[in-house]
Amino acid sequence: xxYEVLVIGAGPAGLSAAVASAREGCRVGLLDAAPRLGxxxxxxxxxxxxxxxxxxxxxxxxxxxLLEIWPTAAVVxxxxxxxxxxxxxxxxxxxxxxxxVVLATGARERFWPVPGWTLPGVFGVGGLQALxxxxxxxxxxxxxxxxxxxxxxxxxxxxxxRGARLELVLEQHSPLRWMSMLLQAGxxxxxxxxxxxxxxxxxxxxxxxxxxxEIQGDGQVEALRWVDxxxxxxxxxxRYVGLGYGLVPNxxxxxxxxxxxxxxxxxxxxxxMQTSRRGVYAAGELTGIxxxxxxxxxxxxxxxxAAGAPVxxxxxxxxxxxxxxxSRLAPLLAPRxxxxxxxxxxxxxxxxxxxxxxxxxxxxxGPTAKLQTRCGMGPCQGRVCGPILQMLRGWKLSTPxxxxxxxxxxxxxxxxxx
Amino acid sequence: xTEVLVIGAGITGSACAWRLAxxxxxxxxxxxxxxxxxxxxxxxxxxxxxxxxxxxxxLALAGRSLWERWAEELEPDIEYHRIGTLWLIPDExxxxxxxxxxxxxxxxxxxxELLDPVExxxxxxxxxxxxxGALYVPDDATVYAPRAxxxxxxxxxxRRARLIRARVVALEPDGVRLAGGVCLKADYTVIAAGVxxxxxxxxxxxxxxxxxxxxxxxxxxxxxHALVSMSYSATVESRQQASWAFNVHPRPNGQLLIGxxxxxxxxxxxxxxKWGAQLLQEACRYIPxxxxxxxxxxxxxxxxxxxxxxxxxxxxxQEPCWIVATAQEGLGITMAPAVAELVWAYISAKEPPLxxxxxxxxxxxxxxxxxxxxxxxx
Ligand SMILES: Cc1cc2nc3c(=O)[nH]c(=O)nc-3n(C[C@H](O)[C@H](O)[C@H](O)COP(=O)(O)OP(=O)(O)OC[C@H]3O[C@@H](n4cnc5c(N)ncnc54)[C@H](O)[C@@H]3O)c2cc1C
Ligand SMILES: Cc1cc2nc3c(=O)[nH]c(=O)nc-3n(C[C@H](O)[C@H](O)[C@H](O)COP(=O)(O)OP(=O)(O)OC[C@H]3O[C@@H](n4cnc5c(N)ncnc54)[C@H](O)[C@@H]3O)c2cc1C
Numbered sequence: 001x002x003y004e005v006l007v008i009g010a011g012p013a014g015l016s017a018a019v020a021s022a023r024e025g026c027r028v029g030l031l032d033a034a035p036r037l038g039x040x041x042x043x044x045x046x047x048x049x050x051x052x053x054x055x056x057x058x059x060x061x062x063x064x065x066l067l068e069i070w071p072t073a074a075v076v077x078x079x080x081x082x083x084x085x086x087x088x089x090x091x092x093x094x095x096x097x098x099x100x101v102v103l104a105t106g107a108r109e110r111f112w113p114v115p116g117w118t119l120p121g122v123f124g125v126g127g128l129q130a131l132x133x134x135x136x137x138x139x140x141x142x143x144x145x146x147x148x149x150x151x152x153x154x155x156x157x158x159x160x161x162r163g164a165r166l167e168l169v170l171e172q173h174s175p176l177r178w179m180s181m182l183l184q185a186g187x188x189x190x191x192x193x194x195x196x197x198x199x200x201x202x203x204x205x206x207x208x209x210x211x212x213x214e215i216q217g218d219g220q221v222e223a224l225r226w227v228d229x230x231x232x233x234x235x236x237x238x239r240y241v242g243l244g245y246g247l248v249p250n251x252x253x254x255x256x257x258x259x260x261x262x263x264x265x266x267x268x269x270x271x272x273m274q275t276s277r278r279g280v281y282a283a284g285e286l287t288g289i290x291x292x293x294x295x296x297x298x299x300x301x302x303x304x305x306a307a308g309a310p311v312x313x314x315x316x317x318x319x320x321x322x323x324x325x326x327s328r329l330a331p332l333l334a335p336r337x338x339x340x341x342x343x344x345x346x347x348x349x350x351x352x353x354x355x356x357x358x359x360x361x362x363x364x365x366g367p368t369a370k371l372q373t374r375c376g377m378g379p380c381q382g383r384v385c386g387p388i389l390q391m392l393r394g395w396k397l398s399t400p401x402x403x404x405x406x407x408x409x410x411x412x413x414x415x416x417x418x
Numbered sequence: 419x420t421e422v423l424v425i426g427a428g429i430t431g432s433a434c435a436w437r438l439a440x441x442x443x444x445x446x447x448x449x450x451x452x453x454x455x456x457x458x459x460x461x462x463x464x465x466x467x468x469x470x471x472x473x474x475x476x477l478a479l480a481g482r483s484l485w486e487r488w489a490e491e492l493e494p495d496i497e498y499h500r501i502g503t504l505w506l507i508p509d510e511x512x513x514x515x516x517x518x519x520x521x522x523x524x525x526x527x528x529x530x531e532l533l534d535p536v537e538x539x540x541x542x543x544x545x546x547x548x549x550x551g552a553l554y555v556p557d558d559a560t561v562y563a564p565r566a567x568x569x570x571x572x573x574x575x576x577r578r579a580r581l582i583r584a585r586v587v588a589l590e591p592d593g594v595r596l597a598g599g600v601c602l603k604a605d606y607t608v609i610a611a612g613v614x615x616x617x618x619x620x621x622x623x624x625x626x627x628x629x630x631x632x633x634x635x636x637x638x639x640x641x642x643h644a645l646v647s648m649s650y651s652a653t654v655e656s657r658q659q660a661s662w663a664f665n666v667h668p669r670p671n672g673q674l675l676i677g678x679x680x681x682x683x684x685x686x687x688x689x690x691x692k693w694g695a696q697l698l699q700e701a702c703r704y705i706p707x708x709x710x711x712x713x714x715x716x717x718x719x720x721x722x723x724x725x726x727x728x729x730x731x732x733x734x735x736q737e738p739c740w741i742v743a744t745a746q747e748g749l750g751i752t753m754a755p756a757v758a759e760l761v762w763a764y765i766s767a768k769e770p771p772l773x774x775x776x777x778x779x780x781x782x783x784x785x786x787x788x789x790x791x792x793x794x795x796x
Contacts, residue, residue: 077691367452371452372564377633377714379714401715402694403715407713408710408711409676410698410708410709412695412698412713413698413699413701414695
């Protein structure tokens with residue numbers, strides 16, 4: 001497969017980039033590891049609105065043959081020397097080549113090792129919401145959510161709308177803290193959104209300045225213990241727990257391509273969304289966590305640039321506002337100090353390889369931890385424990401190695417490369 | 419008290435540190451990267467013996483026997499498992515080789531067994547019935563080498579060895595100079611820096627020989643022994659730029675390690691998926707069920723290889739207080755305890771447990787350093 005512009009990741013940023021490039025007449029390929037388009041947010045709920053219209057555009061450009069879409073197609077190989085990729089689809093491993101590339105691989109949830117986090121019934125808030133969207137029965141089931149920020153509030157209101165018995169929502173910061181951040185870096189739209197979500201949640205017992213200390217249960221979640229900043233505490237029975245302490249960017253493809261990243265782990269881009277490599281652009285959560293508006297706008301800029309089209313000045317100005325919002329948001333989403341200080345010695349940090357916090361204690365850096373304890377060496381290749389250790393110890397476990405996702409040996413054996 | 423500096427905390431440096439600290443020397447280990455982070459962490463950890471250049475067999479043999487004792491000392495967490503090796507016989511010629519190998523093993527007191535195809539199929543039910551048979555060496559083992567290096571260093575430190583995290587930038591007649599300019603003094607300096615020894619001693623005839631390895635998801639029981647094609651030794655001795663052979667063994671958790679290949683003079687540590695394909699083609703041909711097994715990760719390691727195929731162990735002719743210990747090629751884990759014995763013998767002026775002459779540096783150095791591996795490539 002050969003394209004003028006190849007877009008990797010079909011969330012809002014990737015869709016927006018693909019449409020922007022295809023509109024300019026480029027031959028565009030768009031691929032995503034997931035079976036359906038839409039990334040973390042999924043398909044639009046209504047046809048109007050910017051996102052809904054984007055989907056109609058996708059359909060139109062696809063029908064005109066300007067845009068080719070590959071679902072269930074995961075990039076497993078990438079290189080620093082060429083714009084060639086190994087792409088795994090069920091039963092196949094193909095070479096994709098491109099003249100320009102837009103990376104829009106998004107972000108994943110950061111899991112946090114709250115004592116008891118490995119019990120069945122503990123999810124990421126986004127994961128829990130996705131399950132419910134797919135029709136998991138949630139009605140009448142007691143749920144506790146804990147975390148921080150807009151995603152937490154949004155999922156809380158969505159789950160209660162779906163009939164879940166929302167026992168408690170533990171938000172780690174105060175409304176004052178959030179309000180001052182939103183006033184400084186937000187837009188009126190965001191402030192209105194936040195206020196609406198908070199108001200909707202009040203009866204469902206939204207607790208500010210609070211966080212979980214232990215998830216209890218015997219083979220399944222049964223209850224959660226929490227405290228707040230004033231020392232109050234409690235225990236509440238529940239069946240599911242959703243944790244939401246921020247997102248971490250999926251930089252694996254970018255790292256194999258040896259693109260420059262910022263110290264906080266996002267792919268570095270200039271005002272045109274170009275990365276450290278000419279002809280390679282990045283957009284969306286990959287460059288900073290800022291939600292849909294940022295993802296759509298960055299995709300638009302990256303897509304146009306990749307197609308060689310100019311970018312209007314007002315877009316750039318808006319984009320720099322979005323960037324500022326993203327940089328203010330990140331520190332509020334990360335688990336607060338108290339949560340980082342209370343990791344139990346016996347807590348499992350690497351679930352793939354069963355590595356406990358105490359086993360990691362003697363290690364002095366990420367590579368040592370990996371070598372000595374095999375932390376991060378399992379099927380998820382450190383996608384879960386890596387960000388935890390980054391936050392707890394400032395470690396980087398290691399740079400990703402091919403394949404980026406588990407790959408059947410028989411398929412790989414047929415790989416010819418370029 | 420005699421002061422000894424050891425450069426490098428791979429398996430070789432750690433083994434030397436322990437041996438020397440036990441013998442009562444004042445030991446300081448200087449290393450920069452994570453313990454066991456270079457070749458030691460990249461290797462397969464197969465403790466085995468095969469034919470090679472003069473002295474290779476003897477050093478591996480001595481190392482393997484010592485490992486049996488070391489394993490008891492260092493267990494439980496070095497994952498020492500006596501899984502046994504099956505040297506697979508592809509053709510008549512290899513059959514003759516296997517016979518010869520068996521006799522050589524027997525002379526050294528090793529247990530061996532020549533398996534016919536039926537018996538081989540019984541021991542490895544998932545192996546395709548392609549082979550003429552196999553030479554079974556039941557006492558060969560595997561070990562998790564980076565942890566072994568860590569444990570050895572721990573033991574050495576319990577014997578008052580010191581550990582300094584720094585990069586050595588130059589050797590001095592009476593010690594070493596570190597990055598930043600600090601000098602450390604010592605009576606002897608052991609250069610156990612793997613392939614990077616050429617940075618410190620450009621006249622060493624050491625070149626990198628890159629290898630790729632892959633690890634699969636857990637498939638307990640799919641492979642039970644270390645499976646190595648008899649053609650493996652030929653790849654070790656090969657002068658061709660690239661060579662490979664079927665080489666697969668299970669980790670204790672059921673994951674499979676899949677190797678192995680060799681490329682001369684490649685310093686680039688980034689894995690190339692094409693090598694993964696090459697190794698998997700071979701592996702899937704012989705273990706058909708592997709085709710549906712997921713591979714989780716690939717990586718590379720640089721073996722330190724000498725031009726003549728023999729390890730380089732002994733005093734540097736120019737500065738006899740520099741004791742070099744490198745170029746074990748693909749057997750450095752196996753050989754480590756024996757290398758430590760040789761180094762100890764040199765420093766304490768004692769009788770070595772095996773003939774050290776094949777490994778000595780005299781007459782083997784590159785008079786013109788530019789002939790050795792190009793350090794510019796670093
Ligand atoms: C439950 C939930 C509710 C949300 N609600 C809101 C909201 O109300 N308002 C708002 O502004 N924002 C909301 N967000 C955030 C919003 O979804 C994100 O900002 C947006 O999806 C980011 O878009 P993206 O394209 O950067 O990344 P993503 O949507 O994360 O898409 C990235 C895509 O890349 C793919 N990918 C990754 N690696 C590879 C690879 N190697 N090969 C192939 N494909 C790959 C992934 O499969 C994924 O589909 C919500 C998020 C969640 C989870
Ligand atoms: C793919 C592959 C498979 C292998 N399989 C096996 C096997 O199955 N069985 C077997 O027995 N052997 C095997 N080997 C070989 C074995 O791994 C090596 O021979 C052995 O690990 C060498 O150990 P070492 O300590 O000498 O070198 P290294 O492990 O390379 O250690 C040298 C250390 O010195 C440090 N260092 C270097 N220069 C400096 C400096 N200037 N200052 C400070 N520190 C420095 C480095 O950081 C490094 O940690 C394999 C090797 C490879 C690559």
